[in-house]
Amino acid sequence: MSSAQELKSRILEAARQQPAPPRQQIRRRVALTLATAVVVPVAAFLAVGAIRPGPRPLSLVLATSGGALGIALAAVWTAYGRGGQMLGRARSRLVAMTIAAPATFVIWKLAWSSRYHMTDDWATRPGLRCFALTVLLAAWPFLALASLRRASDPTHPRTLGAALGVATGTCAAVLVDLWCPVGHPRHLVFGHVLPIVILGLVGLWVGHRVLALRRKP
Amino acid sequence: MRPAAPPRAAEDDQAGALPSPGAAEDPYAASRATANAAMDRYAAGDDGAFEALYDALAPRLRHYLLRQVKDGNRADDLLQQTMLQIHTARGRFLAGAEVVPWAFAIARRLTIDSYRRRKHDAVLDDGPAASSTSSGPAADDLLHAKRMAAQVERELARLPESQRVAFELVKQEGLSLREAAQVLGTTVTAIKLRAHRAYVALRAALGDAADLR
Numbered sequence: 001m002s003s004a005q006e007l008k009s010r011i012l013e014a015a016r017q018q019p020a021p022p023r024q025q026i027r028r029r030v031a032l033t034l035a036t037a038v039v040v041p042v043a044a045f046l047a048v049g050a051i052r053p054g055p056r057p058l059s060l061v062l063a064t065s066g067g068a069l070g071i072a073l074a075a076v077w078t079a080y081g082r083g084g085q086m087l088g089r090a091r092s093r094l095v096a097m098t099i100a101a102p103a104t105f106v107i108w109k110l111a112w113s114s115r116y117h118m119t120d121d122w123a124t125r126p127g128l129r130c131f132a133l134t135v136l137l138a139a140w141p142f143l144a145l146a147s148l149r150r151a152s153d154p155t156h157p158r159t160l161g162a163a164l165g166v167a168t169g170t171c172a173a174v175l176v177d178l179w180c181p182v183g184h185p186r187h188l189v190f191g192h193v194l195p196i197v198i199l200g201l202v203g204l205w206v207g208h209r210v211l212a213l214r215r216k217p
Numbered sequence: 218m219r220p221a222a223p224p225r226a227a228e229d230d231q232a233g234a235l236p237s238p239g240a241a242e243d244p245y246a247a248s249r250a251t252a253n254a255a256m257d258r259y260a261a262g263d264d265g266a267f268e269a270l271y272d273a274l275a276p277r278l279r280h281y282l283l284r285q286v287k288d289g290n291r292a293d294d295l296l297q298q299t300m301l302q303i304h305t306a307r308g309r310f311l312a313g314a315e316v317v318p319w320a321f322a323i324a325r326r327l328t329i330d331s332y333r334r335r336k337h338d339a340v341l342d343d344g345p346a347a348s349s350t351s352s353g354p355a356a357d358d359l360l361h362a363k364r365m366a367a368q369v370e371r372e373l374a375r376l377p378e379s380q381r382v383a384f385e386l387v388k389q390e391g392l393s394l395r396e397a398a399q400v401l402g403t404t405v406t407a408i409k410l411r412a413h414r415a416y417v418a419l420r421a422a423l424g425d426a427a428d429l430r
Binding site: 015 | 260261262264267268271293297298300301302304305306307308309310311312314315319322323326330331398399400401402403404407
């Protein structure tokens with residue numbers, strides 16, 4: 001037997017000894033994980049009080065949250081979607097989304113709040129609770145999406161991790177926006193945008209440690 | 218089973234901005250289609266398709282790995298790792314996706330990891346890859362070809378990493394621009410630019426004696 005045939009036999013035998021689930025089985029696990037990524041934060045959101053319009057008119061709530069939802073969905077589509085390719089989207093697109101999503105989110109929120117004269121400072125609301133709630137609501141979806149991509153990215157795992165962190169953070173920020181009536185710029189930056197940025201930074205680390213493709217021992 | 222596959226790779230991007238006559242005809246089109254079909258079957262649960270997938274991918278991957286590591290045993294080890302990664306991740310393979318750039322990206326990542334673990338190894342030694350010249354030509358031609366190949370390798374090593382890798386994937390491994398862009402996680406435009414710059418730099422360094430086709 002030639003060395004090429006020996007190598008082939010060795011690899012085929014090694015594959016036989018390591019059963020790998022086919023697509024059908026993986027699909028079920030993915031669907032279940034994605035469902036929990038939606039249900040868990042929504043349940044937590046309902047538990048902390050759900051929608052709280054405060055002094056905001058309904059049209060303002062709808063405008064800010066609707067726009068934020070659009071930004072969040074686009075971010076998730078960019079970060080989690082792979083564009084029909086196994087290697088996912090190009091690094092430049094992920095980076096662009098990672099920067100654009102929180103920036104667009106805060107600009108959108110500020111623009112609408114200014115239009116409705118709702119940018120007053122609330123001295124008793126520096127943003128600590130919004131910060132904590134955003135991180136709390138984003139935690140499970142981020143872990144869920146990261147687990148679905150575990151040890152799979154051979155090209156740009158850090159960028160993907162940051163993009164997933166920002167995308168899930170932006171989704172959480174949509175719920176927090178429904179919950180928080182404050183539109184003051186400092187509050188928005190500290191309580192709503194900073195956690196998204198921090199999730200992105202955590203995503204960089206998670207990308208390197210969790211998402212990167214690794215040699216099997 | 219998936220119906221007729223969508224146009225996975227625009228074959229017209231093979232040549233792109235690179236002035237290389239004959240590159241428009243993709244010599245790997247058949248093996249690419251075979252590999253994609255085999256991977257789809259394997260992802261769907263047909264265990265027997267792994268052998269067909271191996272036959273379609275392994276020769277190109279091993280050639281690439283051998284060029285990178287210049288050591289047959291290491292290349293074989295990396296090929297095994299690459300194929301096992303593909304095997305393990307078969308359930309995550311997207312219907313209609315391309316398997317070749319994915320496989321090359323895995324091989325490249327494992328090679329980089331391998332280098333990081335074995336930094337003390339000499340990278341540029343005279344390994345078996347240098348003997349890949351076809352038999353038949355006269356001794357002078359063979360000697361000239363070997364010298365030219367060594368010179369190309371030296372000049373390639375001097376190029377910036379991004380340009381060298383783009384050139385190797387497109388011009389030496391036969392990946393399309395789109396496939397190379399996927400392997401490196403960048404855009405087709407960036408790959409065109411990098412490969413073209415590498416080509417121009419090599420032409421300038423090697424002069425008229427070089428045939429970079």
